[in-house]
Structures are given as C-alpha cells and as structure tokens.
Amino acid sequence: MRASVLSDWLAQRLDRGNGQPIYRQLHRLLQQAILSRELPAGTKVPSSRLLAQELGIGRNTVTQVYEQLVLEGYVSSATGRGTFVADSAPDEIVGAPDAEGPAAKPEPLPLPLQAKRALSTRGARLIAGAGVSKRQWGAFMPGVPDVTKFPARVWSRLHNKYWRxxxxxxxxxxxxxxxxxxxxxxxxxxxxxxxxxxxxxxxxxxxxxxxxxxxxxxxxxxxxxxxxxxxxxxxxxxxxxxxxxxxxxxxxxxxxxxxxxxxxxxxxxxxxxxxxxxxxxxxxxxxxxxxxxxxxxxxxxxxxxxxxxxxxxxxxxxxxxxxxxxxxxxxxxxxxxxxxxxxxxxxxxxxxxxxxxxxxxxxxxxxxxxxxxxxxxxxxxxxxxxEGHFTSHIRKMRTLYGQRRQTLLDAAAQRYGDALPAVGGDAGLHLVMQLPEGTDDRAVAAAALARNIVVRPLSGYYAQPSLAPSGLLIGYACVPDEEIAPAFNTLADAIDATLPQFA
Ligand SMILES: Cc1ncc(COP(=O)(O)O)c(C=O)c1O
Known part of the structure; x- marks a missing residue:
C-alpha cells in the first residue's frame, strides 16, 4: 500500500461506534499495516497534520499514535524529513496483551493479503461475500431482540442452582x-x-x-x-x-x-x-x-x-x-x-x-x-x-416490540407520509422501508452509519444487488421506545442527504 492510499484504508476501518477509542484503533491499524508489510519499510507516512485532516480526527491523536509507534520501533522520525516505517518491525506485538486487558482481536487483514496468504477458493469467497456487521446492538440493528429485558434474575437463580x-x-x-x-x-x-x-x-x-x-x-x-x-x-x-x-x-x-x-x-x-x-x-x-x-x-x-x-x-x-x-x-x-x-x-x-x-x-x-x-x-x-418463563417472556416482548414497531411507523409517516412505504412490519423484529427505484441503498446505509445508525441495504440480500429493489432494513426491537423517533430522524437526515428529492 502506498502512503497515499493509507488514509482511505484507515478511514474505511476506523469505527466511531464500536466503543474503542480512536487512538487505540489507529494505533492498532498502523501496527497491522506495518507488520503485514502493506506499508513496507522505508515508506514515508503522511504528516500528522495531513492524516488528521483526512481522517477528520484531532491532530494530537495522530501525533500521540506516531510517538507511540516510534517508542515501539515501528517507525522512526527524522527531524525535518518526516516519519518513516522502520526497517524491521517488532513482530511480537500482534495479539500481545496490552495495558487495558487481554488483546483485542486483530483487525482482519486487507483482502488481497488474506487471499495471498492461505485462503482456499471457498474461504476467500466466504470472506469476500461476508455480510456480518461489526455492530450488533443499537438503533436500528435488524434481527436483534432487546436483550436488556431478558429475565436475568431467573437465569442467575438457575445458574447458581446448577453450579452449587x-x-x-x-x-x-x-x-x-x-x-x-x-x-x-x-x-x-x-x-x-x-x-x-x-x-x-x-x-x-x-x-x-x-x-x-x-x-x-x-x-x-x-x-x-x-x-x-x-x-x-x-x-x-x-x-x-x-x-x-x-x-x-x-x-x-x-x-x-x-x-x-x-x-x-x-x-x-x-x-x-x-x-x-x-x-x-x-x-x-x-x-x-x-x-x-x-x-x-x-x-x-x-x-x-x-x-x-x-x-x-x-x-x-x-x-x-x-x-x-x-x-x-x-x-x-x-x-x-x-x-x-x-x-x-x-x-x-x-x-x-x-x-x-x-x-x-x-x-x-x-x-x-x-x-x-x-x-x-x-x-x-x-x-x-x-417453569413457564419462556412463554411469558415471549408474550411480554411481543407487546413491547409491537409498540416499538408502531412508534417507528409513526415516526416514518410523520417525516415522509406515504412517500417511503414500509413492508413486512406486522411480524418479526424489523421492517423494510422502500426507497425510490434506482436509489443506491448502500450509500444511504453508509451515510446512516456515519451518523451512528445501523441499517442494512435491502439490495444486499438479493442474488444480483445491482438489479434489486432498493430499501433499508430497519430493526426496532433493540431500541428503547423513547430513542426510536430521534434515531429515525437521524436516519432520515442520512436519507435526505443521499436523496436530494427529500432534502
Ligand atoms: C432468516 C434468519 N435465519 C437465521 C438467522 C440466524 O439465527 P441463529 O442466530 O440462530 O444462527 C437469522 C438472524 O438474523 C435470520 O435472520
């Protein structure tokens, strides 16, 4: 990877919603790029000012990460000339425990590198087509129930009973x-x-x-x-x-x-x-x-x-x-x-x-x-x-999700009237909001993610996404009632930003 594409590579991987400080994410990503030789020895990395600007983060954050990488021997800096990837990177760092607890799972390597390393044809195909989302909780993650309502006390009583x-x-x-x-x-x-x-x-x-x-x-x-x-x-x-x-x-x-x-x-x-x-x-x-x-x-x-x-x-x-x-x-x-x-x-x-x-x-x-x-x-x-907890939990959650679904439908109707109809909402944990034909629903989902809202583009579920209808899967089950309308408005801002006819 040339230094000039480094910012894009980093921008695609930094995740502001995953709860990990940006400093740690950036540090780990740069370590990874150096260890995998995607950033070869001798490469000049962008200045802290430029990288901070391109990633939309504080310059101090970048400076601190560079200083840490210097201390660890990944890069060296020459006054007046810039910061360069060191000749030999310490390779014991990946997976090593750090000060804040056990090692986080390393970020997956960039795809071409994985394919080059060891993956079989079907393995590479699986990874290339992977659909799993890094976020599995929060507005509007489809397919996730409200786990905070699980009867934890009953479960912990049973747990204690069996471990006693x-x-x-x-x-x-x-x-x-x-x-x-x-x-x-x-x-x-x-x-x-x-x-x-x-x-x-x-x-x-x-x-x-x-x-x-x-x-x-x-x-x-x-x-x-x-x-x-x-x-x-x-x-x-x-x-x-x-x-x-x-x-x-x-x-x-x-x-x-x-x-x-x-x-x-x-x-x-x-x-x-x-x-x-x-x-x-x-x-x-x-x-x-x-x-x-x-x-x-x-x-x-x-x-x-x-x-x-x-x-x-x-x-x-x-x-x-x-x-x-x-x-x-x-x-x-x-x-x-x-x-x-x-x-x-x-x-x-x-x-x-x-x-x-x-x-x-x-x-x-x-x-x-x-x-x-x-x-x-x-x-x-x-x-x-x-003991009957399963059926009563289902009953309770059915009522709760029914209300959340209605709150979401109301919020959508208030903002768009009939312009963006929802389908499939009378059952399950999500509904599908249809977007006008030809809309790039992946772009809408990306714009929503940049605003910390997870939705899934409908076209991705079809065998031929380019010919598929456009829409968004919006999960309401795991969103507290009072957060649904504000979160929908944030999502709507992302829709409007991508679809000028609604702006
Ligand atoms: C249609 C469908 N089948 C299966 C699953 C996954 O089920 P499990 O978590 O039991 O593997 C999902 C998850 O969202 C799903 O939507």
Missing amino acids: RLRPDLLTYAPGGGLALLRHALADYLRTSRSVRCTPEQIIITTGIHQSVDLAVRLLSDPGDVIWTEDPCYWGVRSVLHVSGLQSRPIAVDEEGINPSADDLAQPPKLMLVTPSHQYPLGMVMSLARRRMLLEYARQNQCWIIEDDYDSEYRYGSRPLASLQGLDTSGQVIYVGSFGKTLFPGLRIGYLVVPEALAESFATASAELYREGQLLQQAMLAEFIA
Missing part, C-alpha cells in the same frame, strides 16, 4: 442431539405453539440456525448439488451454503412466498431453504396453496425442504402461524429454529427437527462434527421453559 452442586454429566461433552430434558421441553413447546409434529428424539440441539443448516446440508447433499434459496434471502445462511459447495439457485418470491417458475420446476433441486412463516427479509407469509404445492413437489421429486422458522413467535395483530413442517405427511421437511430471537442471540442455542428416520444419524453426526457441550446451559434452559 457440580454435576460431571452436565460439564462433559454432550451426547449427540443434546440434553434429553431440553428436547422434551422443546417438543412440547413446538407441538403446541408451532404445530410441529415431533417426538423429543427428532430434536437435535445445535448452536443456532447457522449450525443447523450446516449440519443438514452436510448430511443431505454433496458438493455441487443444487439448493433453491429465496431471492432475497438471509446472507448468513447463504454463506453457509456456499462454503458447503452447494450451488444456490435463487428463486423469486411474490406475495405468497417462494415462487418457482416453470423453468425452475423443470429442474428439481436436492434441497430448498425457505422462510414460510415470515419471509426474510421482506416479511410475507407463504400461502397455504404455495405450501401445499411445495410439499407435493418435494415429495414427487424427493427433495428436502429446510424450513427456517427464525422469528415467527413475533406476530402483531394475529396469532403465530403454523409451521410448514406440521403439514408435511411424507417426511420431507427439516425444521430449524433458534432461541436467538426469543431469548438472546449470544446464548447460541438452536435446534433442528428432523424426520424420525434421520434422527439418529443427525445426532451422531452432530457429535462427530461439532463435539458439542453446553449441557449445563441446556439444563437451565429446560427448566426455564418448564
């Missing part, structure tokens, strides 16, 4: 499939709340939907097989599929859900991945006719349907809808769900419900591949469900 008496059976590796107690509690819940037909033995506990999909595609397909995915669909599972070597065939959705054309139907896939209760991210519900058609097609063509039921507990105004799995009479559906949205994402507990004939293979494979554990958390969770 050490139980080796809960601290060792998990038998394939997970803790029987949790599988029983879940079977009851899924039968009554989601109309899922299952016995506890058909349930396999995983770390969430990502892992459930990973396990299902590994066991039911081979590299090169075709999987139908909805277009648009969740980027996370798309990544899981690509790494498994599957070929995704994006299938358009309409108001009734996934809508394969005659051409699609003529080439049956091995698997399909659908979100029937709440299409992600657009929010429609798959019609009964479409459900029947898919099940019949899957039966006739021997394909598997993976049903991702990630957030269907949250419907405002109507009862939660029954699962597709509940209509399946020929054992074609693999149902996947998660406690990530109902409790908290960091819990990392999810589950699959598989046809009876596959249950044992899935349990064995899960243990073979992932060497599972977390039985203690599973025991706590089973008791949490059995």
